[in-house]
Amino acid sequence: MTSAVRELRPGLQLASAVCGVRVIVVRAPADRTPQITCGGEPMVAADTAAPASGGPSAKPVTLIGKRYVDADGTVELLCTASGVGELSCDGTQMSRKAAKALPASD
Structure with a gap:
């Protein structure tokens, strides 16, 4: 049985119902439960999800190893499996988080 997640917490693993995207929650707000969608x-919850794939010729949109954040930066997800679905938080597309620049070593 698969159902939408009721509570987001860091460490929770989520899976897409329409493609192969899997993520881990890195940051989540304590005062509300946003709805995370893919595609x-x-x-x-990843432990209740049936395996899904986006098809052999589909190019991934959500990329493994990348972090995705919502508009306010209160929800952060780490992608652990790529797929063709786009991540959204409360109906707004999530953006890929830019990597922090490392300090120059002299």
């Missing part, structure tokens, strides 16, 4: 469908 327009709510993400489910």
Whole structure:
């Protein structure tokens, strides 16, 4: 049985119901539970998800190893499996987090 996640907490693993995207919650707000979707469908707990794939010729949109954040920066997800679905938080597309610049060593 798959159902939408009711509570986000750091360390929770989520899976897409429409493609192969899997993520780990890095940061989540304590005062509310935003709805995380992938490809327009709510993400489910990874341990209850059935394996899904985006097809052999589909080019991934959500990339493994990248972090994705919502507009206010209160929700952060780390992608652990690539897929064709786009991540959204409360109906707004999440953006890829830019890597921090390392200090120059002299």
